Amino acid sequence: MVRTRIAPSPTGKDVHVGSISTGLMNFAWAKKNGGQFIIRIEDTDQTRIVPGGEKKMLETLEKIGLHADESPLIGGPYIPYRQSERLTIYKKYAEELAANGKAYYCTCKPERLDAMRKKQQAEKKIPKYDRHCYTIQKEVKEEIAKGSKFVIRLLIPDTEVTFTDLIRGTVTMTGSNLDDQVLLKSDGFPTYHLGVVVDDHLMKITHVIRGEEWLPSTPKHIILYEAFGWEIPFYAHVSLLRNPDKSKLSKRKNPVWTSEYLEKGIFPEALLNYLALMGWSHPEGKEIFTLDEYVAAFDLKDVQTTAPVFDPVKLEWMNGEYIRKVQNSKLKVQICEFYKNELSESVVEKSIPIIKERIKKLSDYLPLCDFLFHPPSTYAVDMGPRKQLLGQASKKLESITDWSVKSIGDTLMEACKDSGLKTGEFFMILRVAITGKKISPPLNESMEILGKDECLTRINVLIN
RNA sequence: GGUCCCGUCGUCUAGUGGCCUAGGACAUCUGGUUUUCAGCCAGAGAAUCUGGGGUUCGAAUCCCCACGGGAUCACCA
Numbered sequence: 021m022v023r024t025r026i027a028p029s030p031t032g033k034d035v036h037v038g039s040i041s042t043g044l045m046n047f048a049w050a051k052k053n054g055g056q057f058i059i060r061i062e063d064t065d066q067t068r069i070v071p072g073g074e075k076k077m078l079e080t081l082e083k084i085g086l087h088a089d090e091s092p093l094i095g096g097p098y099i100p101y102r103q104s105e106r107l108t109i110y111k112k113y114a115e116e117l118a119a120n121g122k123a124y125y126c127t128c129k130p131e132r133l134d135a136m137r138k139k140q141q142a143e144k145k146i147p148k149y150d151r152h153c154y155t156i157q158k159e160v161k162e163e164i165a166k167g168s169k170f171v172i173r174l175l176i177p178d179t180e181v182t183f184t185d186l187i188r189g190t191v192t193m194t195g196s197n198l199d200d201q202v203l204l205k206s207d208g209f210p211t212y213h214l215g216v217v218v219d220d221h222l223m224k225i226t227h228v229i230r231g232e233e234w235l236p237s238t239p240k241h242i243i244l245y246e247a248f249g250w251e252i253p254f255y256a257h258v259s260l261l262r263n264p265d266k267s268k269l270s271k272r273k274n275p276v277w278t279s280e281y282l283e284k285g286i287f288p289e290a291l292l293n294y295l296a297l298m299g300w301s302h303p304e305g306k307e308i309f310t311l312d313e314y315v316a317a318f319d320l321k322d323v324q325t326t327a328p329v330f331d332p333v334k335l336e337w338m339n340g341e342y343i344r345k346v347q348n349s350k351l352k353v354q355i356c357e358f359y360k361n362e363l364s365e366s367v368v369e370k371s372i373p374i375i376k377e378r379i380k381k382l383s384d385y386l387p388l389c390d391f392l393f394h395p396p397s398t399y400a401v402d403m404g405p406r407k408q409l410l411g412q413a414s415k416k417l418e419s420i421t422d423w424s425v426k427s428i429g430d431t432l433m434e435a436c437k438d439s440g441l442k443t444g445e446f447f448m449i450l451r452v453a454i455t456g457k458k459i460s461p462p463l464n465e466s467m468e469i470l471g472k473d474e475c476l477t478r479i480n481v482l483i484n
Numbered sequence: 485g486g487u488c489c490c491g492u493c494g495u496c497u498a499g500u501g502g503c504c505u506a507g508g509a510c511a512u513c514u515g516g517u518u519u520u521c522a523g524c525c526a527g528a529g530a531a532u533c534u535g536g537g538g539u540u541c542g543a544a545u546c547c548c549c550a551c552g553g554g555a556u557c558a559c560c561a
Contacts, residue, residue: 022487027561028532028561029560029561031561062561064560064561065559065560065561067560068560068561113491126559130559133558133559134508137558141485144485144486144487146485146557147486147557147558148557169559171489171559173559189489190488190490191489192488193487193488194487194557197486197487197488197530197557198487198557199557199558202558202559203559204559206511207557207559210560211558211559211560211561212560212561213561215561216561226533231553231555232488232489232490232555232556233555233556233561234555234556234561235488235489235555235556236488236489236555236556236557237556237557257489257552259489259490259555260554260555262553262554264494264495266553266554267553267554268554268555274498294496294544297496297509298496299496299497300497301496301497301498301508301509305497305498305507305508305509307496307509307510308509324497325489326491326497327489327490327553327554327555328495328496328497329495329496329498330495330510331495331496331510333510334493334495334496334509334511335510336509336510337509337510337511338510340522340523344523347548353486366525375522376522376523376525377524378521379521379522380522380524388521388522411502431494432519433519434521443519443535444518444519444520446519447519448519450519451519451520454509457520457521458520458521458522459521459522460521461520461521462519462520462521463519463520464519
């Protein structure tokens with residue numbers, strides 16, 4: 021049985037796109053193997069919790085289509101799925117480790133630790149806890165009994181740790197470089213390291229697929245598993261998404277919150293599709309595929325180790341591909357909902373055929389089509405010198421009895437010939453008169469949607 | 485700085501010793517679709533496979549070194 025998980029921390033206002041990226045692989049790996057995908061909230065840093073962050077994260081995950089089999093919202097056999105509700109569990113395990121001599125109590129004050137580290141750095145040594153408390157455990161315990169604040173530290177053995185990463189191969193690190201990691205903080209909360217190991221074990225996670233940033237601390241986790249005598253899960257460390265300057269994707273240089281993309285009118289499926297192509301490629305070279313196809317084709321061993329640059333331009337191209345593929349009736353609903361149902365549904369409906377291949381994301385709609393909902397307030401070209409031409413066109417249009425794309429087109433073409441202008445020039449003047457802009461959806465179709473009266477009004481306003 | 489990870493067109497990538505005078509996609513440019521834009525079609529430019537040494541009849545592919553980039557070294561995750 022394969023069980024995977026993502027364990028986001030509510031320390032931001034939403035899910036980071038990088039989390040969606042690794043989440044997607046976790047999801048795919050579980051589903052491909054007929055297993056379960058779990059969402060667990062790692063809210064152990066009380067100082068960094070962003071109010072509302074967790075709620076938003078879970079909503080976004082749902083919206084994007086990474087449905088969990090077990091989560092804080094839907095529960096599951098290993099309830100609770102929120103670390104802040106599992107404090108007694110961590111305490112128990114940390115104390116068990118201390119009782120077995122695999123961990124120890126420490127009452128060092130932050131000031132002492134700071135001074136120690138500064139000194140070590142000045143001496144060009146690796147900053148590491150000096151095990152001061154370890155050597156005086158008896159006194160430390162007495163102090164704690166009197167009410168002193170304390171932490172529990174892992175006693176890192178001075179050995180080499182080697183493990184096999186499913187996408188990077190064998191990785192070896194020496195324990196002597198590792199610090200005696202704090203397991204249980206003085207506020208009673210576990211650190212990440214204790215939290216993940218205990219929960220992953222208890223929740224029977226088989227594959228830990230997470231960001232590359234965790235690679236250096238994986239030996240600590242393995243040492244912990246060994247200290248507990250638990251079976252070590254498979255590890256797979258995925259490369260981090262990068263900014264164009266190659267640094268880790270950050271909100272300073274890119275939108276990183278998933279909802280920022282959704283709010284621009286990027287489809288969840290398109291975002292997932294694009295993210296799937298970061299560090300992985302379809303065996304048949306396909307660029308566009310569904311979640312199901314991805315799950316079927318995905319394999320951890322095919323994941324690349326180089327860190328990809330997140331390219332919003334290609335994302336938009338891909339979203340455009342999705343827009344062109346959705347049914348018109350569905351696209352209409354999506355556009356209306358995107359604009360909070362403030363636009364005339366029938367106008368949106370009529371406009372779909374002429375804008376479908378002209379927009380890349382839902383938010384492109386209004387900038388392109390605002391003229392369908394209200395007359396232009398400004399004109400890209402000065403219409404002053406064109407009054408005569410517009411007057412002639414207006415007169416011709418007025419005589420149309422069946423207001424249709426064809427009759428509008430025929431009539432306008434006639435007027436164009438009469439004017440002696442090149443077709444391009446002529447239609448540009450009309451286009452600006454009707455839409456206010458030099459770039460617009462096809463003119464005849466737009467005019468049909470607008471209706472005869474509205475078109476004549478817009479032209480006549482410029483004549484008088 | 486220590487440790488670890490990584491290094492193919494601008495970007496995402498294919499490539500696992502001969503099929504590679506390195507393929508595809510995005511982006512860019514050109515032409516066509518004779519009303520804009522987009523879309524579509526056709527085409528072009530774009531990587532001496534970071535560099536240098538090996539191994540081999542033969543290397544983008546294996547080994548070593550150098551250089552470059554990144555991550556990480558907290559009572560943050």
